[in-house]
Amino acid sequence: MPLLSSKLPNYSGPYQVGVVDIEAPTEKRLISEHVFKDTQQPAFALESVLFSMYYPANKGAISTKPHHPWISDFAQQGEGYARFARINNVFTNNIFSWALWTLVGSTVVPAEVDVPIYGTSTQYDSSTEVPMEAGLPKFPVIVFSHGMASSRTSYTQWCGELASLGFIVAAIEHRDGSGPGSSVMLKDGSSREVYHISESMLEPQPETPEFKQIQIAMRQAEIEETVRVLRQINDGHGKDVFASNARSEGDDLAAWRGRINMDRIVVGGHSYGATGALQALKDAPNDKRPFVGGLILDPGKQSGPLQSDIDVPILVVHSQSWSARHSIFEGRPHFEVVKDLVKKVMRKKEGKKQQSAWFLTSKGTSHPSVTDAPLIEPMLLSWTTGSTIDVREGVMQYVKVGEEFMHFLENGERIGVLAEDVTHPVYDQDERDPERKAHMSQDIGKYWQIHVAPPSTDKKQRG
Structure with a gap:
């Protein structure tokens, strides 16, 4: 391991965690007619979908296969980040690849690769078809979409911790040109590389809003294929x-x-992925997108309009840096746009009941806090992002609130921070009186600001 770099910690829940990489072929189709100027090849062709699936496994299950590396191809990722910086050449590509190695080195994902799902005998013969054993649990699912300049391995700790608590998390790798680099692989042995795409690379050259719509459409297609x-x-x-x-x-x-509870499937995402997850919730639940909830983390500030026609519960979590930084989005402060979106969802009716929706800020965190990066380079990331929370605690707070949201979707019970009323109708403006502060859990007050929440009593919703 490089100097100052840290290993990813083991998961803390009651289940062992397994992981499987799946690249499944799809019906080949074009998401748009745009081609690359230099090659005239389609820029947004869907041929397969790639995701890492984290899941509960038998305690003590040990894989015979090596752990997945956090970065499997430093040359590819280095070139990808050089393209992001618009300085793509052999010299700069090598510099970026070397820099990644100095930061990440041989970091591996601690999940056990390709071990049986919880309750399956380790002696199971995969050549036979057997019915589900009576009494084995069915696990709820989160389909997760990564942010800009990220990949399916950027959030392995968050995914693995949730899997250790009894959830299946399918972390997609998007091939929409928003990541640094990915390899599209088919079973016939053919493959092609996908790197960062900018508007200027395409013919005809789209305007930025159209370009982002194409990327979101590609992401939605990959979500549906997953x-x-x-x-x-x-x-x-x-x-x-x-x-x-x-x-x-x-x-x-x-x-x-x-073993997969398809009646409890949620779509989630971070940053650009959060914008894509909101888009995937339009008209949900339906056959292609049977989502019963949305887990929205730092919805994008530069990824196009935020889709708000949503008929299922959502939880929106801002990092503190996302809430604190005043950003104009669609002509208004981004914080106010997100707050109004959540309140619009909450005003909708499910039967005769008000729809449930939350908007929270995770105190002390920065935009990358939910990713693995601060865990791998804690000193560097804390210094460069201004995050003040312990890096592992930051991830675990995101895990905990995600578990509480999934618990609510399962049985309608509000627990933890989701059981509370609004504390800060405006960021950093605390409306609690001394009595409420005294009775509130210290951890909730320490780690959270609550901007929008369903009223926990009959009194009118505040904020």
Whole structure:
């Protein structure tokens, strides 16, 4: 490990965590007609969907396969970040690759690769089809979309911690040109590289709003394909998914029949991914996007309009840096746009009841706090981002509130910070009286500001 770099910690929940990389072929189609100027090749062609699936496994399960590296191809990622900086050449690409190595080194994801899902015998014969054993739990699902300049491995601690608590998390790697670099791999052995895309690379050259709409459309298509693959696995076709998986993992997927709770599937995302998750909630739940909730982390400030036509509960979490920084978005302060979006969702009716929605700020955190980066380089990231919370505590607060939201979707019970009324209708303006402060959990007051929440009593919602 490089100097000052830290290993990713083991997960803390009651379940062992397994992970499987799945790259499943899709029906080949173009999301837009734009091509690259230099090659005339399609810029937004969907051929496969790639995601890492984190899941509860048997306690003590040990993989015979090596752990997944946090970065598997430093040359590819280095070139990708050089392209982001618009200084792409052999010299700068090597500098970026070397810089990544000095920061990350041989960091691996601590999840066990390709071990059986919880409750499956380690002696399970994947060549046979067997029914689900009676009494085995079905695990709720979070389909997660990463942010700009990120990938499916950028949030492994958050994903793995939730898996250790009894959830399946499918972390997608988007090929929409928002990440540094990715390899599209097909089962026939063919592959191609996808790097960062800017408007100037395309023909005809789109305006920025159109370009972002295309990227969000690509992300939604990948989200829908991930749902399709999850449903295929749950319906008992795991062996077929394994056979077509270009990443050659998942030889126990046949035992997953009936183990995914497709009635409790949530879409989540961070930054650009949060904007994409909001878009995926339009008209949900439906067959392609059967989402019963949205977990929205730092919705993007430069990723286009935020879709607000939402008929399911949502939890929006801002990092402190996201709430504190005054940013004009669509002609208004970004904080106010997000607050009004959440209040609009909450005003909708589910049957005769008010829809539930929350908007919170995680105190002491910065935009990268939910990612693995501060865990790997705690001193560097704290210094450069201004984050004041302990880096592991920052991730764990995001995990905890995510678990509380999933708990609410399961049985309607509000626990933890989600059980509280509004504390700060405006960022950093505390409306609590001394009595309420004294009775509130110290951890909630220490780590959270609550801007929008369903009233916990009959009194009128404040803020």
